[in-house]
Amino acid sequence: MTQTGLPARRTAHYLLMQIIEEGRLLAELVGAGALSRLEAEDRARAQRLANDTLRGLDRADRMLKPFLKKSPPLFVMNALRLGTVELGEGEAAHGVVNAYVEIVARNKRTQAMKGLVNAVLRKMASAGPEEWSKRPVPLTPGWLRQPLVSAWGRDAVSAMESAHFAGAPLDLTAKGDAKAVANAVGGQVLPSGSIRIQDAGQVTQIAGYATGDWWVQDAAAAIPVKALGGVKGLKVLDLCAAPGGKTMQLAAGGAEVTAVDLSAKRMERVEENLTRVGLTARTVVSDAFDFAEDGFDVVLLDAPCSATGTIRRHPDLPYAKDGSEFGTLIAQQEALIDHALNLIKPGGRLVFCTCSLLPDEGEVQIEEALQRHPKLKVLTEALDLPGIDKSWKTTEGGLRLRPDYWSELGGMDGFYIAVIEKPA
Numbered sequence: 118m119t120q121t122g123l124p125a126r127r128t129a130h131y132l133l134m135q136i137i138e139e140g141r142l143l144a145e146l147v148g149a150g151a152l153s154r155l156e157a158e159d160r161a162r163a164q165r166l167a168n169d170t171l172r173g174l175d176r177a178d179r180m181l182k183p184f185l186k187k188s189p190p191l192f193v194m195n196a197l198r199l200g201t202v203e204l205g206e207g208e209a210a211h212g213v214v215n216a217y218v219e220i221v222a223r224n225k226r227t228q229a230m231k232g233l234v235n236a237v238l239r240k241m242a243s244a245g246p247e248e249w250s251k252r253p254v255p256l257t258p259g260w261l262r263q264p265l266v267s268a269w270g271r272d273a274v275s276a277m278e279s280a281h282f283a284g285a286p287l288d289l290t291a292k293g294d295a296k297a298v299a300n301a302v303g304g305q306v307l308p309s310g311s312i313r314i315q316d317a318g319q320v321t322q323i324a325g326y327a328t329g330d331w332w333v334q335d336a337a338a339a340i341p342v343k344a345l346g347g348v349k350g351l352k353v354l355d356l357c358a359a360p361g362g363k364t365m366q367l368a369a370g371g372a373e374v375t376a377v378d379l380s381a382k383r384m385e386r387v388e389e390n391l392t393r394v395g396l397t398a399r400t401v402v403s404d405a406f407d408f409a410e411d412g413f414d415v416v417l418l419d420a421p422c423s424a425t426g427t428i429r430r431h432p433d434l435p436y437a438k439d440g441s442e443f444g445t446l447i448a449q450q451e452a453l454i455d456h457a458l459n460l461i462k463p464g465g466r467l468v469f470c471t472c473s474l475l476p477d478e479g480e481v482q483i484e485e486a487l488q489r490h491p492k493l494k495v496l497t498e499a500l501d502l503p504g505i506d507k508s509w510k511t512t513e514g515g516l517r518l519r520p521d522y523w524s525e526l527g528g529m530d531g532f533y534i535a536v537i538e539k540p541a
């Protein structure tokens with residue numbers, strides 16, 4: 118970080134404004150060059166500051182509330198939030214206070230409030246990390262918390278919130294021997310066979326990146342392909358494939374894979390990933406609904422969804438989104454299931470999965486698919502896998518994974534998975 122830390126902090130503040138005010142996702146902002154003017158160290162720092170502040174935002178707001186007679190403009194509030202989180206994490210007070218006072222002072226519309234920022238952040242500095250760490254775990258914004266509480270109950274949602282606040286370690290899937298990769302990278306092999314690194318640092322610097330010995334994939338995201346068992350020689354269609362984690366698993370298992378994705382840009386990532394790990398798949402840029410080849414042994418449908426299962430890694434999501442896309446996504450998932458079923462040969466299998474915490478994007482999709490297609494069979498035994506607790510199975514025969522599961526190991530992404538057999 119530069120000596121004053123100002124460029125990284127200004128960028129973190131910009132990111133927060135764009136996420137909260139404009140509803141843009143962090144990945145989208147980074148992809149659009151939001152960090153490009155920063156040095157490498159500052160880029161990492163800006164992202165970490167923004168992510169930590171989003172994870173702790175509700176706690177920061179509660180700490181700030183007694184010191185604010187009325188809500189200041191968002192520009193000022195975000196400076197206060199960033200400063201409060203940094204101070205809570207033990208950053209030196211003078212640097213933090215000066216930086217956020219300066220950020221507010223440089224904006225003509227807020228410069229008159231620099232005294233307020235100075236005074237409030239000094240109060241936060243005297244409260245210090247002790248006060249910060251005593252505060253309750255931050256709550257998820259209400260638009261998402263309410264449906265989660267209705268689905269899973271308050272205690273489960275509190276456990277999920279603890280997992281979201283803790284963030285996520287880095288998980289890898291080995292192309293070959295998981296133990297050998299774990300030894301090389303200093304990680305642990307998880308009960309499901311993924312490899313976990315607790316403090317990973319930069320991905321490209323991890324042993325085996327250049328030689329393509331592994332790819333980044335959350336342990337939960339690796340389960341849908343594991344539920345297929347051996348795939349050698351099977352003709353598999355990965356219908357929503359980018360960035361290709363599951364395509365690589367299938368190709369590594371010896372399947373003849375066709376990977377389809379709507380986005381040409383994201384499909385480039387699939388191709389780059391396949392090249393790096395030395396695996397092959399046929400890639401097709403197409404809307405899944407326009408892809409009409411049939412006769413596949415297996416269709417893997419990792420459907421576009423709310424991605425609410427990935428909040429540990431993407432704390433921006435609850436602040437950039439507001440739930441207004443749910444209806445469209447749910448309708449699209451239903452139509453994708455029906456389309457996928459048409460592309461499977463008789464007796465073949467569909468794996469449906471979403472990285473969502475919402476039953477409407479998981480359990481309910483399968484219940485409704487069974488009503489529309491009563492001859493389908495749910496292969497619940499396919500989900501009897503190492504590391505998977507039987508109590509995580511659901512009544513319609515699928516599997517519910519939650520971020521608070523494996524909490525002693527560092528959690529997992531939220532996911533829903535079901536394996537379905539088409540009648541012969």
Ligand SMILES: C[S@@+](CC[C@H](N)C(=O)[O-])C[C@H]1O[C@@H](n2cnc3c(N)ncnc32)[C@H](O)[C@@H]1O
Nearest residue numbers: 357358359360361362363378379404405419421
């Ligand atoms: C959850 S991600 C897939 C992740 C991927 N299966 C993996 O394991 O790396 C969903 C993908 O669906 C793609 N997508 C969204 N709508 C689509 C459509 N109508 N047809 C094909 N792909 C679509 C998105 O571009 C995105 O890459």
